[in-house]
Amino acid sequence: MIRALPLLLFAVSLAAAENPLARDAAAVAAGRATFLERCAVCHGQDAKGGQAANLTRARAVAGGTDQGLFRIIREGFPGTAMPPQTDLNDDGVWQLVSYLHSLARPGEQPPVEGDATAGAKLFRDRGCISCHIVDGQGGFWGPGLDSIASRKRTEEIRADILDPGAVVDEGYRRVAVRTKDGRRIEGLLKNEDTFSLQVLTRDGSYALLERPQIASVEKLEGSPMPKPAAFTSEELQNLLAFLDRQRDPYLSFERGFNNY
Amino acid sequence: MHFSRAALLASLAVSATAQTVEARFEDARNWATYDGDNTGRRYRELDQITPANVKRLTVQWAFQYQPAISRSLATPLAQDGIVYISGGGSTAYAIDGRTGRTVWRYDYPFAGSDEDRKRDWNRGVALSGNRLFLATIDCHVVALDRRNGALLWRSKINIEQPCLGSTAAPFVVKNLVLIGNSGGDTGLVRGFVDAFDTETGERSWRLYTVPKPGEKGSETWGDNDAWKGGGAATWTTGSYDPDLDLLYWPTGNPGPKDFDGRDRPGDNLYTASVLAIRPDTGELVWHFQFTPHDEHDWDANETPVLVDADWQGKPRKLLLHADRNGFFYVLDRATGKFLQGTPFAKQTWAKGLTAEGRPVLIPEAAPAREGPIVCPDIHGGTNWQSPAFNPATRLFYLIARDGCGRYYQTGYSIDYELGEAQQYLRALDIQTGKLRWEIPFLGDESQEINHAGAMTTSGGLVFFSSREGNFMAADAKTGELLWGFNTGGNIRASPMTYEAGGKQYVAVATKAGIFAFGLFD
Structure with missing residues (x-):
């Protein structure tokens, strides 16, 4: 008992190891509001930096652990102008973590709205499946998309669909x-x-x-992927919702450009 | 294409007398499964490289694992000029077979510790059509599209047991990908073969290699729970006869304690055996046990090599197996009938084998508190390193070890001491089991266990490696050592050969990666 007590206190003071509000749309919105109020003055309205670091690329945000970022926000960054946020409760700090991760990490945005089932049908009917593998089905000409939502942000996926030739992945x-x-x-x-x-x-x-x-x-110029016939905005949203569900972590294809 | 009827008949006649090689392995330019083809012979019909020109063999390319791994037991595969290899159970690579350039790499997202990664090794991947299969470090099989490395499915291997690895290269038969388990020395596992549908990843069947109480064979165990940790692990790759439609899979030593069989009285089926399995159903058709009630850790995981040959004047379908227990066995692979068994390495544990192939034990060779000296030592007369068979020379090539050591029965599963040992590449006459020739390993390599196997070609060569990294070629007929190359690091894998761009390559994995050789031109 005597040995267990200090350990227990230690655990409580560290809060949860993982963000309980990760990918929560309301938390991201609340975190954004807090950010604009407290952080934007140094980190910029869009979090892309000003007097202080660009948080859409900062290592502690893009990499690192949930808990590590929590501590930086709560305790400040010693030796810099970054102050501690001791008056924010745990949820308030986690909301900031959710917001910043949604900016810096492709897989950490809140779920994309839309009808994923209708999007899946579209994925087949429009022939996407003839080149892209999802869930073990599909062609080989394009990259497999099982984990696309953990690799790319929805805005990037949208751009890839609407203008396939603008950015073509290495290897394709x-x-x-x-x-x-x-x-x-x-x-x-x-x-x-x-x-x-x-x-x-x-x-x-x-x-x-x-x-x-x-x-x-x-x-050769352009993408091997054809420009799609026009989507209605609803169709596109459904397709994005379907692709947003593709988070299989077991796809981690890496092209060996450096002779890996 | 037009074939005359006569030519077609002639080719049929040849294939009827030749080996039972499946059509998918007939193109000699490819090495599309762990042992080169379904027979386990590690023999290919490639003859650009011969005893006359092997001195011109030079490195054509090298490949280095990135990230580095602690060891590689893998045999690279080659199909249509692309070489495929695993980097343990967490990485798969496709490599340009002419230059060594990586085409793609698949990283399995494994969340284990660095300690886990230190134990991350396996014997390679399997191919079927456009699919590539990898047994992962956390006991799954993943299927990848071999053209771009995209994941097709992922299936858990035996969820009923702790994951102690599946270090074999998977093996494809018909529409199934087969894999077993490791960990037979821990007392924690019971061996099995799992069969997954190559298309869907759904498990089709599982065959446990230790029967549970009430099942046939359970009478060879005691009336206790020993069977649960009974071993018979299946950590190497099987072979397959398409005519008989039988899959042959070898099994490891019994447990829970390797050197102490007192809690598992009886023969302990189906440990230290070869199993003949109906691939469509997983039904056990026959078995042959090399070492009943093994107490020396003499796994029978050495390759079952399928050879069609005249046996005492009549054509017969043979299964050749050089066992860790020091005997070279010839079985009829249709029935499992024992035909012959002869020692190929120094042995002091059996007076001989009965007409049924059962060893006649020398009681003093059983492990005991004072640690009797027994031959072979714990490493065995041979081990999992691949043997090879060449149909032209009719010789069976293997790494053999004449070694003796102490086996202590002290309460530990394994407690041993090694004595003096001498290792060889040996060539056996399959009809008599007699030694035709041998090449001794010398210096430090004479005793340090050599886990690098052999491979042979229609060019008349046998390729093999030494512990400290010499990759070598000998005349398959005479055993004359003709060529060698020092790769500069440990080799624990068996070599292969393939053709790309009209050129024959021979390749072997080292700890660092792959070295591929071809004739200097």
Whole structure:
């Protein structure tokens, strides 16, 4: 009993290890209000920095633990102008954590509104599934989307859908290679280095090429993904809601551009 | 394509007399499963590299694991010029088979500790069509699209038991991906083979390798709970005969205590055995136990090698198995009938084998408090490192260990001391079990356990490695050591060969990654 008591007190003073209000829309809104009132003067109205750090990119926000950020807010940052917020209760601090994480972390925004079931149907009917794998179904030409919502913010996903050619992920850029023996190979540039190229062709096989065999490499403009036929805003919202549910953490595809 | 009828008949005739190799493994340019094909022979019909030109073998590319891992037991696979390998149970790579450039990498999000990661090793991945399968560090199977590494499904391997690893390379038969478990020395697990649908990841069946009370075989255990930690773990990859439609899977030592069998009186089926399993149902068709009531940690997880050969004048479907207990077994793989068993390494535990293949024990070899000296030592006459069989030489190649050690029965599961040992690459005549030739490992490599296996080609070579990282080639017929390359680090994996861009490569995984060799031109 004597040994247990101080431990118990210690646990209480640290609050919860994980944010109980994570991805909670009301908490994010409340956190934003608190932020504008107390923090924006130094960190900027959009949290992108001013006199103090850009919190949409700061390491303690984008990385770090929930509890670590809680403590920085509650206790301040010693040696800087960042004051402690001792008069905010735990919920108030967690609301700030929810808001800041929603800005800095792709997977931490509140659930996107919309009819995810209708979005799933759209994903199939509009042919998205012919190139993108979700839940084990789909084609290989585009990136798998099981964990898209933990990798990209909804605004980015929206932009990717409406203008696929604006930003194309590495590994999915189109390329046309002409070899010295007269072949023309078109496909996706999966990887390349100073000496070699690996091009995935539409039939699912790889053309493995070495620079000395190659006459020219043309990096083609635009995305292999076609611009979609017009969506109604409701359809788009439903599709975004469906993609927002794709949070499978077991998809972690990484392209080895650095010879990983 | 047009074939004349005569040519078609001729090719049928050849394939009928040749091995029972599945069509999906016939393209010799690929190495599409752990042992190269479904027979477990580790033999490929690639002959660019021969005894005459092997001196021109040089490194064509190397690949380094990033992040680094503590060891690699993996055999790389190759399909259509792409090489696939696991980095333990948490990473899979697709690699350009001509340059070593990574095409994609899959990272399994594993939340374990650094201690867990230190134990993160396995024997590689499996392929089926456009699917690649990885057994993960936390006892799941994941299926990936081999073209881009996207996740297709994830299934838990046996949720009824603690996860002590599944370190085998998975094995695909028909529409099933098969995987077993590790941990047979802990007294905490009961072995099994799990079969998952390659398309959906749904478990089709599970075959426990230790029967529970009341099941057939349970009479070979005592009237207690020992069976629950009875071992017979399934930590290596099986083989498959499509004509007989039988899957062969080997099992490990019994538990709960390896060196003390007093709480498990009886033969302890189906430990230290090979099981013949009907792949569609998981039904056990026959079994053969190499070491009944094992008390020396002599797992039978060595590869079951399927060879069709004349046996005493008649063609017969054979299963060859060099066991950790020091005997080389020839079984009829249709029935499980024992045909022959001969020692291939120094052994002092059995007077011999009966007509049924059961060892005639020497009582003094049982583990005891004072620790009798017994051969083989705990590492066995051989171990999981792959053997190889070459149909041209009719020789069976394996890493053999002549070693003796003390086995103490002191209450611990395993308590031993090693004595002197000498390791070899040996070539056995499969008809007689007799030694045809051997190459000794020398210096520090003579005794330190060598877990690097062998591979052989129609070019007439056998490739093998040493503990300290020499990758070597010998004449498959004569055993003359012809070539070697020092990779500069530990090798604990078995080699493979493939062809890409018209060039033959031989490759082996090291702790660091992969070294791939081809002829200098």
